[in-house]
Amino acid sequence: MPTPRSNPEPAAPRRARRKEARPGELIDAALALFVEKGFAATRVEEVAARAGVSKGTLFLYFPSKEDLFKAVVRENIAGRFPLWTAELAEFTGSSAELVRYAMHTWWEHVGMTPASGITKLVMSEAGSFPEIAAFYQQEVIIPGNDLLKRILQRGVERGEFRAMDLDYAVYSLIAPMIFLLTWKHSMAPCCPPSQQLDPITFIDTQVDLILHGMLKLPA
Amino acid sequence: MPTPRSNPEPAAPRRARRKEARPGELIDAALALFVEKGFAATRVEEVAARAGVSKGTLFLYFPSKEDLFKAVVRENIAGRFPLWTAELAEFTGSSAELVRYAMHTWWEHVGMTPASGITKLVMSEAGSFPEIAAFYQQEVIIPGNDLLKRILQRGVERGEFRAMDLDYAVYSLIAPMIFLLTWKHSMAPCCPPSQQLDPITFIDTQVDLILHGMLKLPA
């Protein structure tokens, strides 16, 4: 950067050609707006504008608004499962630790990020966009449930957890998280400080209680 | 029908009687449709048709679709709480039984009725209608949480449950129920039979696990 006026962003070129960066920028913009305003209420033009491109450019990368939404989901949630599956396979601690680790990891990478809005979004608009609901079901819910089920199964197989109907027991882990998301993105913004939930405390409390209920008593 | 005013209610000319009943009929129709199809996907014409009036008439009673939505929420959040509070005071069984009773009662009177859709409705549209969210918070959430808190407190005071942070513990009861509602009204309609949840099994499983985690060990 030899000269003082060398401009790293030269005059914000109107028609920059940045094929690689576009999809990511559009997905980020879409995530923010979908979460903030909902899927139906977000206009593709807004998404494009927020990503700094024109409406037409958006359709250059995503064939439709629904496909854009799917990309948002894949990028922010569905794409994480391979890593999580790998982590599960390598985990060496106790299953109780694994459950705690899983819940906190989820909070860090999804719950506390803008991606947390996606779940609430899907729930809210599933009725109006069945295709999106089905997609989410396939790409997120089923893999997510499977992952949790394998975690619980590990505990049972290692003699740490008591025998359970795993298909329903997973919801003891899922339900509090879904509730937390739903709360965060719908009621929390309207509540007085006294009614706010501290997520970490909430998660710890739920996990403790659940583990208490699951653990095989030594006696 | 001897005198004109002898019987103001039954068998009165339909037109005349309706005038008073219109808003209620419209609200009922709107509740059913909003719950079934979501707010945005419900056309006011459908609501009017279901209430047996024309589109124009609806706007005679509700200045806008949003106002109709608000009326639906206000009309249906009702006061079942006084009755439940009384039941709690008179309950003589164990606290574990009380928890089970409370959960099943809620399912019977709210969860399995159309009213269950309201909660999902409010959650979904809270972002767009902060006023409604605040209203719901005051009239439903705070009283509901209080009621549950008193139930847990009873268990702790009677030495049945171990000491807990009650403000967070209540969510162990609330979260599965909210999840169940959310699920029922958003994803379930899009899921294959293999992915469906049986509500009673679900509730029993959750309550069992929670109680397991809450119970003071006899040892």
Next chain:
Amino acid sequence: MPTPRSNPEPAAPRRARRKEARPGELIDAALALFVEKGFAATRVEEVAARAGVSKGTLFLYFPSKEDLFKAVVRENIAGRFPLWTAELAEFTGSSAELVRYAMHTWWEHVGMTPASGITKLVMSEAGSFPEIAAFYQQEVIIPGNDLLKRILQRGVERGEFRAMDLDYAVYSLIAPMIFLLTWKHSMAPCCPPSQQLDPITFIDTQVDLILHGMLKLPA
């Protein structure tokens, strides 16, 4: 109409309610514009404006642009077949007279009216709107060919015309007419007066020649 200033068209009321008249007005407007500019190049808003209503009103009567077009075809062409079929059944003259009568009737009711543009329209845009082409085929071409075939068959059966492959012979009647329409609506407007065709002369010439070719020689 007691007072002098009673206005038969009172100040052109903006929102007149004329449910019965609308479809016809819209169809007329659509015919004119479709013929003038083509199907694809005509915007529904133009049609609505020409009919004196708003865009939304058009969709109140016709679910889509294609349905509007179908209505135009039904109203202006397809709907005439029943009458023509009846006329054929009652005709008592010679078959040569019948052919002449049919051709001139067609010219009067279709060829020289704006409806004549429809055929050219369909031919021009069939590639882009296969559904329209198929519709036209079903509702106009097949019935039209059938009608002509019956006319020729009558001549053969009565010993007036010689035996012919009727399936192909009908095109001796159809081709000149299609050509005439095509010409009228595409090339004619660009031609100098010296190149113009007189329709009546054209039809008479073609019919004479064809009949000459069809007639059974008395010898």
Next chain:
Amino acid sequence: MPTPRSNPEPAAPRRARRKEARPGELIDAALALFVEKGFAATRVEEVAARAGVSKGTLFLYFPSKEDLFKAVVRENIAGRFPLWTAELAEFTGSSAELVRYAMHTWWEHVGMTPASGITKLVMSEAGSFPEIAAFYQQEVIIPGNDLLKRILQRGVERGEFRAMDLDYAVYSLIAPMIFLLTWKHSMAPCCPPSQQLDPITFIDTQVDLILHGMLKLPA
């Protein structure tokens, strides 16, 4: 390939040779696509792709899609007329044979080749491009009509055909052919096999009928 410039044409580096060939290749691609899909339904990107270049390159040679269309028409209407005129002068058979020969020749060299699409193209788009229609009129229609007229005149002068209004009689030959083209390029692709026309049969039938109508009766 001893010297560098010895062979400017064959096996020359593709890039270099192309420069001159580009417009022609684009026109060929455009002809094929316009004929196949219609003007509006053909995207310039398709044309470019078919010609093996990018969209931008097309606009380097043709300022607009319309200009490309004009070029297609201008390039393909060519001059087969001189040859046909010569053939007419040398023909020694009967005039009926000449008519048959002319019709079949036309089918072979125009009707059954891609060039047949141009006529339909011009007819379809004449309304939007009067300039092209006028051009077509001068370069194709007038010479074509003249040629046919001379053929008929030959028959009359040789006493083979009866006296006719030749200016209109030529259309007995033209109309079926125009109809055939129109049909082939618009309705045929949408018709079931049962509705298809066999061109040779069609032409033979029409010619036979016409000749029948034209021939001077021996009596």
Next chain:
DNA sequence: TATGAATGAGCCTTCATTCAT
């Protein structure tokens, strides 16, 4: 008061055309 015909703003998507590289 009730009706329902009429309105028109709003939105997704397409594609001819431009222009920085």
Next chain:
DNA sequence: CATGAATGAAGGCTCATTCAT
């Protein structure tokens, strides 16, 4: 010369809302 990413105007259709009757 060639490329292809970017643009933005245009159009079909929906539906909450209005208003003449």
